[in-house]
Amino acid sequence: MLRSMYSGIAGMRGFQTQLDIVGNNIANVNTVGFKKGRVTFQDMMSQTVAGASAPTGIRGGVNAQQVGLGSQIGSIDNIHTQGNRQTTNRALDLALEGDGMFVFATGIALDANAVDIADVNLQYSRAGNLYLDDFGYIVNPNGQYLLGVNGLTAEVEGQEPDNITVGAEQATRIRIPESASSFSIQGDGTVIYIDANNQTQEAGQIMLANFSNPGGLEKVGSNMYRSSVNDGMVGTNGIPQLIAPETQGVAQIVSGALEMSNVDLAEEFTDMIVGQRGFQANTRIITTSDEILQELVNLKR
Incomplete structure:
Protein backbone atom coordinates (compact mmCIF):
# COMPACT_ATOMS: atom_id res chain seq x y z
CA MET A 1 0.00 0.00 0.00
CA ALA A 50 19.33 4.75 1.65
CA GLY A 51 21.82 5.65 4.33
CA ALA A 52 24.35 8.46 4.30
CA SER A 53 27.89 7.86 3.11
CA ALA A 54 31.03 9.73 4.02
CA PRO A 55 33.21 11.47 1.42
CA THR A 56 36.23 9.59 0.09
CA GLY A 57 39.32 10.58 -1.81
CA ILE A 58 37.54 10.19 -5.15
CA ARG A 59 33.87 10.84 -4.31
CA GLY A 60 31.93 13.27 -2.17
CA GLY A 61 29.56 12.36 0.63
CA VAL A 62 25.93 11.40 0.01
CA ASN A 63 23.02 12.36 2.24
CA ALA A 64 20.57 9.82 3.58
CA THR A 81 -1.38 33.97 30.23
CA GLN A 82 -3.26 36.77 31.97
CA GLY A 83 -6.92 37.04 31.00
CA ASN A 84 -8.80 40.30 30.54
CA ARG A 85 -10.30 41.87 33.65
CA GLN A 86 -14.03 42.53 33.84
CA THR A 87 -15.32 44.98 36.44
CA THR A 88 -18.36 43.77 38.39
CA ASN A 89 -18.28 46.00 41.54
CA ARG A 90 -19.22 42.93 43.61
CA ALA A 91 -17.13 42.58 46.76
CA LEU A 92 -16.76 38.80 46.48
CA ASP A 93 -15.64 38.87 42.85
CA LEU A 94 -11.85 38.66 42.94
CA ALA A 95 -9.36 38.87 40.08
CA LEU A 96 -5.67 38.01 40.25
CA GLU A 97 -3.20 40.36 38.59
CA GLY A 98 -0.05 38.28 38.27
CA ASP A 99 1.06 34.76 39.09
CA GLY A 100 -0.58 32.43 41.59
CA MET A 101 -3.88 30.68 42.22
CA PHE A 102 -6.58 30.61 44.85
CA VAL A 103 -6.48 27.54 47.09
CA PHE A 104 -9.74 25.69 47.75
CA ALA A 105 -10.35 22.75 50.05
CA THR A 106 -12.97 20.09 50.70
CA GLY A 107 -13.02 17.39 53.34
CA ILE A 108 -13.04 19.82 56.29
CA ALA A 109 -15.67 19.12 58.93
CA LEU A 110 -17.28 22.06 60.75
CA ASP A 111 -15.92 20.78 64.05
CA ALA A 112 -12.43 20.15 62.67
CA ASN A 113 -9.46 21.32 64.67
CA ALA A 114 -5.85 21.26 63.41
CA VAL A 115 -6.67 18.97 60.48
CA ASP A 116 -3.58 17.70 58.65
CA ILE A 117 -3.56 19.05 55.13
CA ALA A 118 -2.71 15.57 53.80
CA ASP A 119 -6.30 14.58 54.66
CA VAL A 120 -7.81 17.52 52.80
CA ASN A 121 -8.56 17.64 49.08
CA LEU A 122 -6.88 20.75 47.71
CA GLN A 123 -7.62 22.26 44.32
CA TYR A 124 -6.57 25.49 42.64
CA SER A 125 -8.27 28.04 40.43
CA ARG A 126 -7.99 31.49 38.88
CA ALA A 127 -11.77 31.90 38.97
CA GLY A 128 -12.61 34.34 41.74
CA ASN A 129 -16.41 34.38 41.69
CA LEU A 130 -16.94 33.62 45.38
CA TYR A 131 -19.93 33.41 47.71
CA LEU A 132 -20.86 33.11 51.39
CA ASP A 133 -22.42 29.88 52.66
CA ASP A 134 -25.02 29.61 55.43
CA PHE A 135 -22.34 29.89 58.15
CA GLY A 136 -20.60 32.85 56.54
CA TYR A 137 -17.62 30.97 55.11
CA ILE A 138 -16.25 32.13 51.76
CA VAL A 139 -16.73 29.36 49.18
CA ASN A 140 -16.64 28.94 45.41
CA PRO A 141 -19.67 27.88 43.29
CA ASN A 142 -18.81 24.22 44.04
CA GLY A 143 -18.96 24.74 47.80
CA GLN A 144 -15.19 24.41 48.26
CA TYR A 145 -13.73 26.53 51.04
CA LEU A 146 -11.33 29.35 50.21
CA LEU A 147 -8.19 29.04 52.34
CA GLY A 148 -6.26 31.75 54.14
CA VAL A 149 -4.22 32.21 57.30
CA ASN A 150 -4.39 34.07 60.60
CA GLY A 151 -8.15 34.11 60.42
CA LEU A 152 -10.03 35.52 63.39
CA THR A 153 -13.02 33.32 62.59
CA ALA A 154 -15.77 33.47 65.16
CA GLU A 155 -17.19 30.32 66.68
CA VAL A 156 -19.80 28.42 64.71
CA GLU A 157 -22.57 26.96 66.87
CA GLY A 158 -20.32 27.11 69.93
CA GLN A 159 -17.34 25.37 68.33
CA GLU A 160 -13.80 26.62 68.16
CA PRO A 161 -12.37 28.07 64.92
CA ASP A 162 -10.86 25.31 62.79
CA ASN A 163 -7.36 25.23 61.37
CA ILE A 164 -5.49 23.09 58.87
CA THR A 165 -1.85 22.33 59.48
CA VAL A 166 0.29 23.40 56.51
CA GLY A 167 3.85 22.78 57.62
CA ALA A 168 4.55 25.38 60.28
CA GLU A 169 1.59 27.51 59.19
CA GLN A 170 -2.05 27.30 60.13
CA ALA A 171 -4.40 27.62 57.16
CA THR A 172 -8.02 28.33 57.88
CA ARG A 173 -11.34 28.88 56.23
CA ILE A 174 -12.34 32.52 56.22
CA ARG A 175 -15.66 33.40 57.85
CA ILE A 176 -17.49 36.70 57.88
CA PRO A 177 -19.87 36.84 60.88
CA GLU A 178 -23.59 37.38 60.30
CA SER A 179 -23.39 40.48 62.48
CA ALA A 180 -21.07 42.18 59.98
CA SER A 181 -22.69 45.21 58.39
CA SER A 182 -20.21 45.33 55.51
CA PHE A 183 -16.89 43.87 54.43
CA SER A 184 -14.11 44.46 51.93
CA ILE A 185 -11.09 42.58 50.57
CA GLN A 186 -7.77 44.37 50.21
CA GLY A 187 -5.14 43.89 47.53
CA ASP A 188 -3.00 41.80 49.90
CA GLY A 189 -5.93 39.46 50.57
CA THR A 190 -6.88 40.85 53.97
CA VAL A 191 -10.63 40.48 54.65
CA ILE A 192 -11.98 43.33 56.75
CA TYR A 193 -15.50 43.70 58.11
CA ILE A 194 -17.47 46.13 60.26
CA ASP A 195 -18.93 44.44 63.36
CA ALA A 196 -22.09 45.18 65.30
CA ASN A 197 -20.25 47.83 67.35
CA ASN A 198 -19.19 49.62 64.16
CA GLN A 199 -15.61 48.53 64.75
CA THR A 200 -13.26 47.34 62.04
CA GLN A 201 -12.26 43.68 62.43
CA GLU A 202 -10.04 41.35 60.42
CA ALA A 203 -11.58 38.04 59.35
CA GLY A 204 -8.35 36.66 57.88
CA GLN A 205 -6.09 36.92 54.89
CA ILE A 206 -6.58 35.09 51.61
CA MET A 207 -3.47 33.17 50.61
CA LEU A 208 -2.29 31.94 47.22
CA ALA A 209 -0.33 28.98 45.85
CA ASN A 210 2.28 29.52 43.17
CA PHE A 211 3.64 27.19 40.49
CA SER A 212 6.76 27.60 38.38
CA ASN A 213 5.09 25.46 35.67
CA PRO A 214 1.34 26.11 35.82
CA GLY A 215 1.00 24.34 32.47
CA GLY A 216 1.74 21.13 34.39
CA LEU A 217 -1.48 21.41 36.41
CA GLU A 218 -4.29 19.03 35.50
CA LYS A 219 -7.75 20.35 34.69
CA VAL A 220 -10.49 18.64 36.68
CA GLY A 221 -13.47 20.68 35.43
CA SER A 222 -15.52 23.43 37.05
CA ASN A 223 -12.63 25.91 36.57
CA MET A 224 -10.48 23.87 38.95
CA TYR A 225 -6.98 22.40 38.70
CA ARG A 226 -5.19 19.80 40.76
CA SER A 227 -1.50 19.37 41.39
CA SER A 228 0.65 17.04 39.33
CA VAL A 229 4.23 15.81 39.60
CA ASN A 230 5.35 18.37 37.02
CA ASP A 231 3.68 21.62 38.10
CA GLY A 232 6.67 23.10 39.93
CA MET A 233 4.65 23.77 43.08
CA VAL A 234 6.25 26.13 45.57
CA GLY A 235 6.15 23.88 48.63
CA THR A 236 7.37 20.50 49.85
CA ASN A 237 6.13 16.93 49.48
CA GLY A 238 3.12 17.97 47.43
CA ILE A 239 2.00 20.43 50.13
CA PRO A 240 1.79 24.02 48.83
CA GLN A 241 3.44 26.90 50.57
CA LEU A 242 0.70 29.46 51.14
CA ILE A 243 1.95 32.84 49.98
CA ALA A 244 0.43 36.21 50.84
CA PRO A 245 -0.65 38.26 47.80
CA GLU A 246 1.76 40.98 46.67
CA THR A 247 4.72 39.11 48.20
CA GLN A 248 7.31 36.71 46.74
CA GLY A 249 6.26 37.65 43.22
CA VAL A 250 2.65 36.45 43.42
CA ALA A 251 -0.43 38.27 42.24
CA GLN A 252 -2.32 41.18 43.65
CA ILE A 253 -6.00 40.60 44.44
CA VAL A 254 -8.43 43.02 42.78
CA SER A 255 -11.83 43.07 44.46
CA GLY A 256 -14.92 43.87 42.42
CA ALA A 257 -13.57 42.32 39.23
CA LEU A 258 -13.15 38.94 37.55
CA GLU A 259 -10.40 37.55 35.36
CA MET A 260 -12.06 36.32 32.20
CA SER A 261 -10.90 33.76 29.67
CA ASN A 262 -7.65 34.41 27.79
Missing part, protein backbone atom coordinates in the same frame (compact mmCIF):
# COMPACT_ATOMS: atom_id res chain seq x y z
CA LEU A 2 1.07 3.61 -0.54
CA ARG A 3 2.77 5.32 2.40
CA SER A 4 0.89 8.51 1.56
CA MET A 5 -2.43 6.89 2.51
CA TYR A 6 -1.25 6.21 6.05
CA SER A 7 0.34 9.65 6.26
CA GLY A 8 -3.01 11.14 5.30
CA ILE A 9 -4.77 9.17 8.04
CA ALA A 10 -2.23 10.37 10.63
CA GLY A 11 -2.69 13.95 9.47
CA MET A 12 -6.48 13.72 9.67
CA ARG A 13 -6.25 12.38 13.21
CA GLY A 14 -3.98 15.23 14.29
CA PHE A 15 -6.10 17.98 12.74
CA GLN A 16 -9.21 16.46 14.29
CA THR A 17 -7.56 16.85 17.70
CA GLN A 18 -6.66 20.45 16.85
CA LEU A 19 -10.28 21.18 15.96
CA ASP A 20 -11.35 19.59 19.26
CA ILE A 21 -9.03 21.95 21.17
CA VAL A 22 -10.20 24.99 19.18
CA GLY A 23 -13.84 24.04 19.75
CA ASN A 24 -13.26 23.78 23.50
CA ASN A 25 -11.54 27.18 23.54
CA ILE A 26 -14.40 28.85 21.70
CA ALA A 27 -16.97 27.17 23.96
CA ASN A 28 -15.18 28.68 26.99
CA VAL A 29 -14.59 32.14 25.58
CA ASN A 30 -16.69 33.63 28.40
CA THR A 31 -15.69 31.21 31.19
CA VAL A 32 -14.24 32.92 34.26
CA GLY A 33 -10.56 32.11 34.78
CA PHE A 34 -10.38 29.74 31.79
CA LYS A 35 -6.96 29.14 30.24
CA LYS A 36 -6.91 28.22 26.56
CA GLY A 37 -5.41 25.07 25.14
CA ARG A 38 -3.00 24.63 22.26
CA VAL A 39 -1.92 21.61 20.24
CA THR A 40 1.47 21.20 18.57
CA PHE A 41 2.53 18.57 16.03
CA GLN A 42 5.70 16.65 15.35
CA ASP A 43 6.69 14.37 12.52
CA MET A 44 6.61 10.61 12.98
CA MET A 45 9.55 8.33 12.31
CA SER A 46 10.93 8.27 8.77
CA GLN A 47 11.76 5.22 6.72
CA THR A 48 15.35 5.24 5.54
CA VAL A 49 15.57 4.26 1.90
CA GLN A 65 17.29 9.30 1.75
CA GLN A 66 14.28 9.14 4.05
CA VAL A 67 10.53 9.09 3.51
CA GLY A 68 8.36 10.54 6.27
CA LEU A 69 5.41 8.53 7.60
CA GLY A 70 3.10 11.31 8.69
CA SER A 71 2.61 13.49 11.78
CA GLN A 72 1.55 12.99 15.37
CA ILE A 73 0.51 15.07 18.36
CA GLY A 74 3.56 16.62 20.00
CA SER A 75 1.86 18.28 22.96
CA ILE A 76 -1.43 19.66 24.20
CA ASP A 77 -0.62 22.72 26.32
CA ASN A 78 -2.55 24.91 28.72
CA ILE A 79 -1.55 28.53 28.12
CA HIS A 80 -1.60 30.41 31.46
CA VAL A 263 -9.17 33.04 24.57
CA ASP A 264 -8.72 35.30 21.54
CA LEU A 265 -11.59 34.63 19.13
CA ALA A 266 -9.73 36.00 16.11
CA GLU A 267 -6.84 33.62 16.79
CA GLU A 268 -9.19 30.68 17.38
CA PHE A 269 -11.13 31.25 14.15
CA THR A 270 -7.84 31.44 12.26
CA ASP A 271 -6.67 28.18 13.83
CA MET A 272 -10.05 26.64 13.02
CA ILE A 273 -9.70 27.54 9.33
CA VAL A 274 -6.13 26.21 9.23
CA GLY A 275 -7.23 23.00 10.93
CA GLN A 276 -10.17 22.57 8.59
CA ARG A 277 -8.04 23.10 5.48
CA GLY A 278 -5.36 20.78 6.83
CA PHE A 279 -7.97 18.09 7.43
CA GLN A 280 -9.36 18.56 3.92
CA ALA A 281 -5.88 18.42 2.37
CA ASN A 282 -5.18 15.11 4.10
CA THR A 283 -8.45 13.68 2.82
CA ARG A 284 -7.31 14.67 -0.68
CA ILE A 285 -4.09 12.68 -0.13
CA ILE A 286 -6.16 9.60 0.66
CA THR A 287 -8.41 10.19 -2.34
CA THR A 288 -5.44 10.64 -4.68
CA SER A 289 -3.72 7.55 -3.27
CA ASP A 290 -6.89 5.57 -3.81
CA GLU A 291 -7.08 6.72 -7.45
CA ILE A 292 -3.47 5.59 -8.01
CA LEU A 293 -4.29 2.18 -6.55
CA GLN A 294 -7.35 2.00 -8.80
CA GLU A 295 -5.17 2.69 -11.84
CA LEU A 296 -2.83 -0.11 -10.78
CA VAL A 297 -5.74 -2.53 -10.40
CA ASN A 298 -7.04 -1.55 -13.85
CA LEU A 299 -3.69 -2.16 -15.57
CA LYS A 300 -4.76 -5.73 -16.42
CA ARG A 301 -7.63 -4.40 -18.47
Whole structure:
Protein backbone atom coordinates (compact mmCIF):
# COMPACT_ATOMS: atom_id res chain seq x y z
CA MET A 1 0.00 0.00 0.00
CA LEU A 2 1.07 3.61 -0.54
CA ARG A 3 2.77 5.32 2.40
CA SER A 4 0.89 8.51 1.56
CA MET A 5 -2.43 6.89 2.51
CA TYR A 6 -1.25 6.21 6.05
CA SER A 7 0.34 9.65 6.26
CA GLY A 8 -3.01 11.14 5.30
CA ILE A 9 -4.77 9.17 8.04
CA ALA A 10 -2.23 10.37 10.63
CA GLY A 11 -2.69 13.95 9.47
CA MET A 12 -6.48 13.72 9.67
CA ARG A 13 -6.25 12.38 13.21
CA GLY A 14 -3.98 15.23 14.29
CA PHE A 15 -6.10 17.98 12.74
CA GLN A 16 -9.21 16.46 14.29
CA THR A 17 -7.56 16.85 17.70
CA GLN A 18 -6.66 20.45 16.85
CA LEU A 19 -10.28 21.18 15.96
CA ASP A 20 -11.35 19.59 19.26
CA ILE A 21 -9.03 21.95 21.17
CA VAL A 22 -10.20 24.99 19.18
CA GLY A 23 -13.84 24.04 19.75
CA ASN A 24 -13.26 23.78 23.50
CA ASN A 25 -11.54 27.18 23.54
CA ILE A 26 -14.40 28.85 21.70
CA ALA A 27 -16.97 27.17 23.96
CA ASN A 28 -15.18 28.68 26.99
CA VAL A 29 -14.59 32.14 25.58
CA ASN A 30 -16.69 33.63 28.40
CA THR A 31 -15.69 31.21 31.19
CA VAL A 32 -14.24 32.92 34.26
CA GLY A 33 -10.56 32.11 34.78
CA PHE A 34 -10.38 29.74 31.79
CA LYS A 35 -6.96 29.14 30.24
CA LYS A 36 -6.91 28.22 26.56
CA GLY A 37 -5.41 25.07 25.14
CA ARG A 38 -3.00 24.63 22.26
CA VAL A 39 -1.92 21.61 20.24
CA THR A 40 1.47 21.20 18.57
CA PHE A 41 2.53 18.57 16.03
CA GLN A 42 5.70 16.65 15.35
CA ASP A 43 6.69 14.37 12.52
CA MET A 44 6.61 10.61 12.98
CA MET A 45 9.55 8.33 12.31
CA SER A 46 10.93 8.27 8.77
CA GLN A 47 11.76 5.22 6.72
CA THR A 48 15.35 5.24 5.54
CA VAL A 49 15.57 4.26 1.90
CA ALA A 50 19.33 4.75 1.65
CA GLY A 51 21.82 5.65 4.33
CA ALA A 52 24.35 8.46 4.30
CA SER A 53 27.89 7.86 3.11
CA ALA A 54 31.03 9.73 4.02
CA PRO A 55 33.21 11.47 1.42
CA THR A 56 36.23 9.59 0.09
CA GLY A 57 39.32 10.58 -1.81
CA ILE A 58 37.54 10.19 -5.15
CA ARG A 59 33.87 10.84 -4.31
CA GLY A 60 31.93 13.27 -2.17
CA GLY A 61 29.56 12.36 0.63
CA VAL A 62 25.93 11.40 0.01
CA ASN A 63 23.02 12.36 2.24
CA ALA A 64 20.57 9.82 3.58
CA GLN A 65 17.29 9.30 1.75
CA GLN A 66 14.28 9.14 4.05
CA VAL A 67 10.53 9.09 3.51
CA GLY A 68 8.36 10.54 6.27
CA LEU A 69 5.41 8.53 7.60
CA GLY A 70 3.10 11.31 8.69
CA SER A 71 2.61 13.49 11.78
CA GLN A 72 1.55 12.99 15.37
CA ILE A 73 0.51 15.07 18.36
CA GLY A 74 3.56 16.62 20.00
CA SER A 75 1.86 18.28 22.96
CA ILE A 76 -1.43 19.66 24.20
CA ASP A 77 -0.62 22.72 26.32
CA ASN A 78 -2.55 24.91 28.72
CA ILE A 79 -1.55 28.53 28.12
CA HIS A 80 -1.60 30.41 31.46
CA THR A 81 -1.38 33.97 30.23
CA GLN A 82 -3.26 36.77 31.97
CA GLY A 83 -6.92 37.04 31.00
CA ASN A 84 -8.80 40.30 30.54
CA ARG A 85 -10.30 41.87 33.65
CA GLN A 86 -14.03 42.53 33.84
CA THR A 87 -15.32 44.98 36.44
CA THR A 88 -18.36 43.77 38.39
CA ASN A 89 -18.28 46.00 41.54
CA ARG A 90 -19.22 42.93 43.61
CA ALA A 91 -17.13 42.58 46.76
CA LEU A 92 -16.76 38.80 46.48
CA ASP A 93 -15.64 38.87 42.85
CA LEU A 94 -11.85 38.66 42.94
CA ALA A 95 -9.36 38.87 40.08
CA LEU A 96 -5.67 38.01 40.25
CA GLU A 97 -3.20 40.36 38.59
CA GLY A 98 -0.05 38.28 38.27
CA ASP A 99 1.06 34.76 39.09
CA GLY A 100 -0.58 32.43 41.59
CA MET A 101 -3.88 30.68 42.22
CA PHE A 102 -6.58 30.61 44.85
CA VAL A 103 -6.48 27.54 47.09
CA PHE A 104 -9.74 25.69 47.75
CA ALA A 105 -10.35 22.75 50.05
CA THR A 106 -12.97 20.09 50.70
CA GLY A 107 -13.02 17.39 53.34
CA ILE A 108 -13.04 19.82 56.29
CA ALA A 109 -15.67 19.12 58.93
CA LEU A 110 -17.28 22.06 60.75
CA ASP A 111 -15.92 20.78 64.05
CA ALA A 112 -12.43 20.15 62.67
CA ASN A 113 -9.46 21.32 64.67
CA ALA A 114 -5.85 21.26 63.41
CA VAL A 115 -6.67 18.97 60.48
CA ASP A 116 -3.58 17.70 58.65
CA ILE A 117 -3.56 19.05 55.13
CA ALA A 118 -2.71 15.57 53.80
CA ASP A 119 -6.30 14.58 54.66
CA VAL A 120 -7.81 17.52 52.80
CA ASN A 121 -8.56 17.64 49.08
CA LEU A 122 -6.88 20.75 47.71
CA GLN A 123 -7.62 22.26 44.32
CA TYR A 124 -6.57 25.49 42.64
CA SER A 125 -8.27 28.04 40.43
CA ARG A 126 -7.99 31.49 38.88
CA ALA A 127 -11.77 31.90 38.97
CA GLY A 128 -12.61 34.34 41.74
CA ASN A 129 -16.41 34.38 41.69
CA LEU A 130 -16.94 33.62 45.38
CA TYR A 131 -19.93 33.41 47.71
CA LEU A 132 -20.86 33.11 51.39
CA ASP A 133 -22.42 29.88 52.66
CA ASP A 134 -25.02 29.61 55.43
CA PHE A 135 -22.34 29.89 58.15
CA GLY A 136 -20.60 32.85 56.54
CA TYR A 137 -17.62 30.97 55.11
CA ILE A 138 -16.25 32.13 51.76
CA VAL A 139 -16.73 29.36 49.18
CA ASN A 140 -16.64 28.94 45.41
CA PRO A 141 -19.67 27.88 43.29
CA ASN A 142 -18.81 24.22 44.04
CA GLY A 143 -18.96 24.74 47.80
CA GLN A 144 -15.19 24.41 48.26
CA TYR A 145 -13.73 26.53 51.04
CA LEU A 146 -11.33 29.35 50.21
CA LEU A 147 -8.19 29.04 52.34
CA GLY A 148 -6.26 31.75 54.14
CA VAL A 149 -4.22 32.21 57.30
CA ASN A 150 -4.39 34.07 60.60
CA GLY A 151 -8.15 34.11 60.42
CA LEU A 152 -10.03 35.52 63.39
CA THR A 153 -13.02 33.32 62.59
CA ALA A 154 -15.77 33.47 65.16
CA GLU A 155 -17.19 30.32 66.68
CA VAL A 156 -19.80 28.42 64.71
CA GLU A 157 -22.57 26.96 66.87
CA GLY A 158 -20.32 27.11 69.93
CA GLN A 159 -17.34 25.37 68.33
CA GLU A 160 -13.80 26.62 68.16
CA PRO A 161 -12.37 28.07 64.92
CA ASP A 162 -10.86 25.31 62.79
CA ASN A 163 -7.36 25.23 61.37
CA ILE A 164 -5.49 23.09 58.87
CA THR A 165 -1.85 22.33 59.48
CA VAL A 166 0.29 23.40 56.51
CA GLY A 167 3.85 22.78 57.62
CA ALA A 168 4.55 25.38 60.28
CA GLU A 169 1.59 27.51 59.19
CA GLN A 170 -2.05 27.30 60.13
CA ALA A 171 -4.40 27.62 57.16
CA THR A 172 -8.02 28.33 57.88
CA ARG A 173 -11.34 28.88 56.23
CA ILE A 174 -12.34 32.52 56.22
CA ARG A 175 -15.66 33.40 57.85
CA ILE A 176 -17.49 36.70 57.88
CA PRO A 177 -19.87 36.84 60.88
CA GLU A 178 -23.59 37.38 60.30
CA SER A 179 -23.39 40.48 62.48
CA ALA A 180 -21.07 42.18 59.98
CA SER A 181 -22.69 45.21 58.39
CA SER A 182 -20.21 45.33 55.51
CA PHE A 183 -16.89 43.87 54.43
CA SER A 184 -14.11 44.46 51.93
CA ILE A 185 -11.09 42.58 50.57
CA GLN A 186 -7.77 44.37 50.21
CA GLY A 187 -5.14 43.89 47.53
CA ASP A 188 -3.00 41.80 49.90
CA GLY A 189 -5.93 39.46 50.57
CA THR A 190 -6.88 40.85 53.97
CA VAL A 191 -10.63 40.48 54.65
CA ILE A 192 -11.98 43.33 56.75
CA TYR A 193 -15.50 43.70 58.11
CA ILE A 194 -17.47 46.13 60.26
CA ASP A 195 -18.93 44.44 63.36
CA ALA A 196 -22.09 45.18 65.30
CA ASN A 197 -20.25 47.83 67.35
CA ASN A 198 -19.19 49.62 64.16
CA GLN A 199 -15.61 48.53 64.75
CA THR A 200 -13.26 47.34 62.04
CA GLN A 201 -12.26 43.68 62.43
CA GLU A 202 -10.04 41.35 60.42
CA ALA A 203 -11.58 38.04 59.35
CA GLY A 204 -8.35 36.66 57.88
CA GLN A 205 -6.09 36.92 54.89
CA ILE A 206 -6.58 35.09 51.61
CA MET A 207 -3.47 33.17 50.61
CA LEU A 208 -2.29 31.94 47.22
CA ALA A 209 -0.33 28.98 45.85
CA ASN A 210 2.28 29.52 43.17
CA PHE A 211 3.64 27.19 40.49
CA SER A 212 6.76 27.60 38.38
CA ASN A 213 5.09 25.46 35.67
CA PRO A 214 1.34 26.11 35.82
CA GLY A 215 1.00 24.34 32.47
CA GLY A 216 1.74 21.13 34.39
CA LEU A 217 -1.48 21.41 36.41
CA GLU A 218 -4.29 19.03 35.50
CA LYS A 219 -7.75 20.35 34.69
CA VAL A 220 -10.49 18.64 36.68
CA GLY A 221 -13.47 20.68 35.43
CA SER A 222 -15.52 23.43 37.05
CA ASN A 223 -12.63 25.91 36.57
CA MET A 224 -10.48 23.87 38.95
CA TYR A 225 -6.98 22.40 38.70
CA ARG A 226 -5.19 19.80 40.76
CA SER A 227 -1.50 19.37 41.39
CA SER A 228 0.65 17.04 39.33
CA VAL A 229 4.23 15.81 39.60
CA ASN A 230 5.35 18.37 37.02
CA ASP A 231 3.68 21.62 38.10
CA GLY A 232 6.67 23.10 39.93
CA MET A 233 4.65 23.77 43.08
CA VAL A 234 6.25 26.13 45.57
CA GLY A 235 6.15 23.88 48.63
CA THR A 236 7.37 20.50 49.85
CA ASN A 237 6.13 16.93 49.48
CA GLY A 238 3.12 17.97 47.43
CA ILE A 239 2.00 20.43 50.13
CA PRO A 240 1.79 24.02 48.83
CA GLN A 241 3.44 26.90 50.57
CA LEU A 242 0.70 29.46 51.14
CA ILE A 243 1.95 32.84 49.98
CA ALA A 244 0.43 36.21 50.84
CA PRO A 245 -0.65 38.26 47.80
CA GLU A 246 1.76 40.98 46.67
CA THR A 247 4.72 39.11 48.20
CA GLN A 248 7.31 36.71 46.74
CA GLY A 249 6.26 37.65 43.22
CA VAL A 250 2.65 36.45 43.42
CA ALA A 251 -0.43 38.27 42.24
CA GLN A 252 -2.32 41.18 43.65
CA ILE A 253 -6.00 40.60 44.44
CA VAL A 254 -8.43 43.02 42.78
CA SER A 255 -11.83 43.07 44.46
CA GLY A 256 -14.92 43.87 42.42
CA ALA A 257 -13.57 42.32 39.23
CA LEU A 258 -13.15 38.94 37.55
CA GLU A 259 -10.40 37.55 35.36
CA MET A 260 -12.06 36.32 32.20
CA SER A 261 -10.90 33.76 29.67
CA ASN A 262 -7.65 34.41 27.79
CA VAL A 263 -9.17 33.04 24.57
CA ASP A 264 -8.72 35.30 21.54
CA LEU A 265 -11.59 34.63 19.13
CA ALA A 266 -9.73 36.00 16.11
CA GLU A 267 -6.84 33.62 16.79
CA GLU A 268 -9.19 30.68 17.38
CA PHE A 269 -11.13 31.25 14.15
CA THR A 270 -7.84 31.44 12.26
CA ASP A 271 -6.67 28.18 13.83
CA MET A 272 -10.05 26.64 13.02
CA ILE A 273 -9.70 27.54 9.33
CA VAL A 274 -6.13 26.21 9.23
CA GLY A 275 -7.23 23.00 10.93
CA GLN A 276 -10.17 22.57 8.59
CA ARG A 277 -8.04 23.10 5.48
CA GLY A 278 -5.36 20.78 6.83
CA PHE A 279 -7.97 18.09 7.43
CA GLN A 280 -9.36 18.56 3.92
CA ALA A 281 -5.88 18.42 2.37
CA ASN A 282 -5.18 15.11 4.10
CA THR A 283 -8.45 13.68 2.82
CA ARG A 284 -7.31 14.67 -0.68
CA ILE A 285 -4.09 12.68 -0.13
CA ILE A 286 -6.16 9.60 0.66
CA THR A 287 -8.41 10.19 -2.34
CA THR A 288 -5.44 10.64 -4.68
CA SER A 289 -3.72 7.55 -3.27
CA ASP A 290 -6.89 5.57 -3.81
CA GLU A 291 -7.08 6.72 -7.45
CA ILE A 292 -3.47 5.59 -8.01
CA LEU A 293 -4.29 2.18 -6.55
CA GLN A 294 -7.35 2.00 -8.80
CA GLU A 295 -5.17 2.69 -11.84
CA LEU A 296 -2.83 -0.11 -10.78
CA VAL A 297 -5.74 -2.53 -10.40
CA ASN A 298 -7.04 -1.55 -13.85
CA LEU A 299 -3.69 -2.16 -15.57
CA LYS A 300 -4.76 -5.73 -16.42
CA ARG A 301 -7.63 -4.40 -18.47
